[in-house]
Amino acid sequence: MPISTALSSSAPSDTAPAPAIHAVDLVKKYGDFTAVDGITFQVTRGESFGLLGPNGAGKSTTMRMIAAVASRTSGQMLVAGLDPEQQGPEVRARLGVIPQQDNLDEELTVRENIIMYGRYFGLPRRYLLAKADELLSFAQLEHKANSRVEDLSGGMKRRLTIARALVNEPEVLLLDEPTTGLDPQARHVLWDRLFRLKESGTTLVLTTHHMDEAEQLCDRLVVVDHGAIMAEGSPAGLIREHSTREVLELRFGMDRNTEQAKILEDLLTNTDAGSGDVGFSHVEVLPDRLLVYAEYAESAMEKIHAAGHKPITSLVRRSSLEDVFLRLTGRSLID
Amino acid sequence: MTRTRRWGAFYQAEATLRSMRAYGGVILFASTFQPIMYILAMGLGLGVLVGAETDFSEYGADTYLMYIAPAILASTVAMTAGIEFTFPVMEGFKWRRKYYGAQASALTPQQIALGHILGVSCRFGVHALIFTAVLFAFGALSSPTAVLMMLSAILGGLAIGLPIMAYISTLRDEKGHAAIIQRFVIMPLFLFSGTFYPLTNLPQFLQIIGWISPIWHANELGRVLAFGQPTPLWLVVVHIGYLVGVVVVAWLAVRRVFIRRLGYDEWRGRIPGLKADQRRQARQDSRESAAGSHQRSEGVPPVSFRHGVGANYYSGNIRAVFMRGLSAIRNNRGIIFISGFLEPVLFLTSFGLGVSPMISGIQAEQAGMAGQDTISYAAFIAPALLAVSAMNGAVFDSTWNVFFKLKITKLYQTMMQTSLGPVDVAVGEICLALFRGAIYALGFLGVLMVAGLVTPLSAALMWITALFIALGFACIGMAATSFMKRFQQMDWMMMVLIPMFLFSATLFPIDVYPVGVQWVIQALPLWHGVELMRDIAFWSFSGLTLVHISYFLVMVAVGGALAAYRMKALFLR
Numbered sequence: 001m002p003i004s005t006a007l008s009s010s011a012p013s014d015t016a017p018a019p020a021i022h023a024v025d026l027v028k029k030y031g032d033f034t035a036v037d038g039i040t041f042q043v044t045r046g047e048s049f050g051l052l053g054p055n056g057a058g059k060s061t062t063m064r065m066i067a068a069v070a071s072r073t074s075g076q077m078l079v080a081g082l083d084p085e086q087q088g089p090e091v092r093a094r095l096g097v098i099p100q101q102d103n104l105d106e107e108l109t110v111r112e113n114i115i116m117y118g119r120y121f122g123l124p125r126r127y128l129l130a131k132a133d134e135l136l137s138f139a140q141l142e143h144k145a146n147s148r149v150e151d152l153s154g155g156m157k158r159r160l161t162i163a164r165a166l167v168n169e170p171e172v173l174l175l176d177e178p179t180t181g182l183d184p185q186a187r188h189v190l191w192d193r194l195f196r197l198k199e200s201g202t203t204l205v206l207t208t209h210h211m212d213e214a215e216q217l218c219d220r221l222v223v224v225d226h227g228a229i230m231a232e233g234s235p236a237g238l239i240r241e242h243s244t245r246e247v248l249e250l251r252f253g254m255d256r257n258t259e260q261a262k263i264l265e266d267l268l269t270n271t272d273a274g275s276g277d278v279g280f281s282h283v284e285v286l287p288d289r290l291l292v293y294a295e296y297a298e299s300a301m302e303k304i305h306a307a308g309h310k311p312i313t314s315l316v317r318r319s320s321l322e323d324v325f326l327r328l329t330g331r332s333l334i335d
Numbered sequence: 336m337t338r339t340r341r342w343g344a345f346y347q348a349e350a351t352l353r354s355m356r357a358y359g360g361v362i363l364f365a366s367t368f369q370p371i372m373y374i375l376a377m378g379l380g381l382g383v384l385v386g387a388e389t390d391f392s393e394y395g396a397d398t399y400l401m402y403i404a405p406a407i408l409a410s411t412v413a414m415t416a417g418i419e420f421t422f423p424v425m426e427g428f429k430w431r432r433k434y435y436g437a438q439a440s441a442l443t444p445q446q447i448a449l450g451h452i453l454g455v456s457c458r459f460g461v462h463a464l465i466f467t468a469v470l471f472a473f474g475a476l477s478s479p480t481a482v483l484m485m486l487s488a489i490l491g492g493l494a495i496g497l498p499i500m501a502y503i504s505t506l507r508d509e510k511g512h513a514a515i516i517q518r519f520v521i522m523p524l525f526l527f528s529g530t531f532y533p534l535t536n537l538p539q540f541l542q543i544i545g546w547i548s549p550i551w552h553a554n555e556l557g558r559v560l561a562f563g564q565p566t567p568l569w570l571v572v573v574h575i576g577y578l579v580g581v582v583v584v585a586w587l588a589v590r591r592v593f594i595r596r597l598g599y600d601e602w603r604g605r606i607p608g609l610k611a612d613q614r615r616q617a618r619q620d621s622r623e624s625a626a627g628s629h630q631r632s633e634g635v636p637p638v639s640f641r642h643g644v645g646a647n648y649y650s651g652n653i654r655a656v657f658m659r660g661l662s663a664i665r666n667n668r669g670i671i672f673i674s675g676f677l678e679p680v681l682f683l684t685s686f687g688l689g690v691s692p693m694i695s696g697i698q699a700e701q702a703g704m705a706g707q708d709t710i711s712y713a714a715f716i717a718p719a720l721l722a723v724s725a726m727n728g729a730v731f732d733s734t735w736n737v738f739f740k741l742k743i744t745k746l747y748q749t750m751m752q753t754s755l756g757p758v759d760v761a762v763g764e765i766c767l768a769l770f771r772g773a774i775y776a777l778g779f780l781g782v783l784m785v786a787g788l789v790t791p792l793s794a795a796l797m798w799i800t801a802l803f804i805a806l807g808f809a810c811i812g813m814a815a816t817s818f819m820k821r822f823q824q825m826d827w828m829m830m831v832l833i834p835m836f837l838f839s840a841t842l843f844p845i846d847v848y849p850v851g852v853q854w855v856i857q858a859l860p861l862w863h864g865v866e867l868m869r870d871i872a873f874w875s876f877s878g879l880t881l882v883h884i885s886y887f888l889v890m891v892a893v894g895g896a897l898a899a900y901r902m903k904a905l906f907l908r
């Protein structure tokens with residue numbers, strides 16, 4: 001549930017360290033348009049926190065406000081007990097930022113990108129030379145160390161952006177869709193690395209469109225839509241709360257989906273009381289298929305077959321965050 | 336399908352024109368005000384100086400203004416060509432890949448190329464029409480045949496633009512090539528094309544540049560058409576033949592490159608400087624493998640930044656921003672950097688040598704000096720050109736460059752992710768601009784000393800003054816940039832700089848103008864820079880010198896304060 005304690009009560013005290021991020025009623029307006037509309041959340045130290053939401057939900061904008069690169073229209077925010085708008089450099093010194101779009105320095109080589117970035121933090125050159133070697137091997141870019149950035153492939157650039165953000169060994173890592181553009185292997189390497197960072201105490205804040213990523217990495221997440229929080233909880237908790245245990249995916253062919261949905265809904269609701277427990281909840285219509293939400297999808301399928309309906313294909317699977325997302329936002333994540 | 340086949344080029348021309356419409360206001364403004372500027376500044380200003388001693392009736396013109404009018408039209412068209420055939424072409428291939436989109440809609444590569452050329456020609460046409468109308472209105476043209484000079488100007492624009500287009504379209508990547516072309520090709524071809532004086536005023540070896548330059552041929556053709564400059568028929572044929580020849584050959588080249596890049600080959604284009612890059616990379620690789628890997632020191636040193644007053648804006652790490660700039664310069668091709676000081680040298684050569692034969696010198700009194708001597712024309716303009724070059728460099732660096740890094744390369748976005756504050760970034764960039772300016776000024780002053788136009792003592796003082804002037808303009812430029820939202824607004828910057836240059840008493844003394852106009856000029860910053868430079872160059876100081884210095888002090892203070900105030904608006908959008 002959203003935390004709505006007043007800022008004063010959570011100001012840094014002698015006993016407990018301030019939470020990594022504390023945001024209350026964040027609002028960001030671009031002219032008349034409200035991109036972020038009153039978001040409240042708290043991230044404790046060492047936690048891994050996710051922001052989920054469809055395109056344009058306001059995730060990146062929120063991240064940019066945390067990173068002190070966008071000003072907020074109203075609301076309060078403390079990062080490690082400091083206000084990013086009042087103490088920008090000091091806050092950013094503790095952050096590692098991976099923006100949605102790579103913003104590497106195209107005029108520098110790969111290695112220079114890391115070293116220069118470290119110099120911006122005022123880190124000494126000696127330290128950076130060694131650190132750059134380490135980060136280059138993390139990003140698997142040793143062989144490209146002296147190439148121009150513009151010669152890298154998209155995935156290599158992404159890896160370099162991520163490696164670069166680690167140069168100051170940040171307390172809080174802000175990752176805006178970190179694995180977009182990475183191949184599956186690179187993605188797993190990154191997950192592994194993020195896991196280890198988390199174990200060593202780094203706080204992670206990430207946005208993603210990959211539900212498996214959110215389930216893997218996030219201890220807790222919020223679903224954001226139209227700049228507001230729709231739900232909050234752990235991945236498993238959210239699935240329990242907003243979806244059934246299982247899902248039945250059916251395809252009847254493009255133009256028959258809507259009428260079939262009605263028929264199935266009637267069928268499953270009416271017969272539920274009678275024979276066997278299906279635990280039916282509802283039917284969701286997607287352009288290419290129907291999703292039947294039920295605790296026991298196998299039994300639901302049997303019923304549908306028994307009633308004489310013949311889907312082209314059918315599939316039973318466990319509910320995932322994808323389904324939570326669909327339920328909450330009415331939109332599919334993969335676009 | 337057949338419709339597309341026949342009219343394809345026109346579709347592409349329409350696309351080109353539509354993209355121009357975004358800054359249509361700037362284009363129309365430029366076409367109207369450029370001729371007025373030139374008429375007032377060069378025709379009337381320099382005309383007073385030149386007209387008193389040189390008679391242009393042997394060339395068939397009534398006045399100096401009439402003599403230069405057709406040439407200015409041809410030159411401005413050529414300058415426009417230098418822009419329209421570089422950036423938009425690069426944009427088509429690389430930045431926005433527009434041409435690939437057009438290609439997907441059944442246009443042939445030739446049609447895409449031809450379409451762009453037609454679109455740009457339309458712009459030339461509009462420009463020439465307005466320009467000619469203004470010239471008629473000011474009485475700078477009398478014969479109705481002068482209308483025909485529009486054709487020669489457009490032909491000249493194509494003759495200079497198409498070879499550039501052919502070259503640019505072979506490139507996969509733009510690494511300052513537009514700037515190189517501007518400085519090494521268009522500038523010399525313009526300055527040694529006999530626009531402001533007959534080409535024969537120049538020494539023989541410089542006249543050769545004019546013969547090569549399409550601008551000279553277009554100028555001379557325009558003069559024949561506008562006021563019947565006496566020219567043997569064979570020469571007229573040579574002018575026309577040369578221009579048409581260049582256009583045809585260049586078109587064939589453009590066509591070839593477009594077919595190669597957009598046809599089935601899908602040739603991706605040359606990467607200029609690739610070999611040099613690879614060599615440097617190999618050198619670095621081997622140096623590193625020799626040095627072995629670096630020892631990992633224990634523990635992370637603390638990130639360092641300033642605390643205390645204004646720590647939110649200034650974190651005390653200007654040096655990192657400056658060093659980043661140096662690294663970028665080192666990685667770029669040196670020629671771009673070196674070429675920066677070429678422009679004032681070319682101006683000095685062109686005007687010093689070309690205009691001098693038409694006048695006997697500037698009265699010391701006119702130049703604001705005591706005494707009765709005359710000063711050579713070259714010595715008169717040299718210090719002023721230094722001030723102009725300081726202004727141009729500083730303004731370019733603090734506006735266009737800053738905006739480019741803000742919007743296109745997002746460099747500042749990267750920097751603002753770190754513990755740098757906006758002031759670190761701004762001051763670092765200004766330092767870099769001054770550093771660059773310092774090197775350019777050093778080069779130019781070296782040339783002046785070799786030519787015996789300034790003494791070493793003056794040169795040393797002028798060097799510092801150039802930096803001072805640059806600082807003033809950089810502060811104002813930075814403040815102005817913080818109000819900019821779109822690239823088109825940057826174009827207005829040129830609308831300010833060109834008139835400021837023309838009305839700064841750089842090329843002629845201010846007293847050629849009526850008192851009212853003098854006041855306006857004296858209110859502008861460049862005039863103060865120019866006069867300050869002259870005071871030092873001729874070692875003649877007065878109370879006015881202090882006024883000039885104060886003017887720039889105020890500029891630094893006001894511009895700097897405004898820029899600092901707007902810093903967040905500039906970097907944290």
Ligand SMILES: Nc1ncnc2c1ncn2[C@@H]1O[C@H](COP(=O)(O)OP(=O)(O)OP(=O)(O)O)[C@@H](O)[C@H]1O
Binds near residue numbers: 030033053056057062
């Ligand atoms: N600089 C800006 N000026 C105006 N509107 C903006 C700006 N940046 C973002 N927006 C708008 O704010 C809204 C939220 O954008 P944001 O980038 O935060 O979305 P997001 O959740 O990150 O989406 P995505 O999943 O596509 O990355 C969008 O409607 C976007 O158009």
Ligand SMILES: [Mg+2]
Binds near residue numbers: 059100176
């Ligand atoms: Mg985003």
